Amino acid sequence: KTKTEYVNKGKLGQAVVFFQLGKAKLSERALANIDDYVTNALENEPEKVFTVVGSADKQTGSASGNMKLAQKRCDAVAKVLMEKYNVKEENINKVAEGDTNNVYPVIFLNRCVVIK
DSSP states (O other), X not given: XXXXXXXXXXXXXXXXXXXXXXXXXXXXXXXXXXXXXXHHHHHHOTTOOEEEEEEOOTTSSXXXXXXXXXXXHHHHHHHHHHHHHOOOGGGEXXXXXXXXXXXXXXXXXXXXXXXX
């Protein structure tokens, strides 16, 4: 099946982009991952409302610093959605979780933003 067919059936539910320690800059790999997901999503649902959930790993930094970093990561992804894909700001929900919801057992994988 094509990626587009998976989007239609709700099976392409999210994308994850990873960041370097203490950084909110999107890598070329992250941008390619965003492009694949967002392009397919918008082809099937032009007015899609995206949720971007930013995280930081709990083994580095302070809770307040990690929350700020998670917000910067959300902002970086939201900026790409608005500037490159013309997603309206009101169609982006940003949720910064800091280090409060580390879902991956490998700590460094929690330096991410999940796009839904």
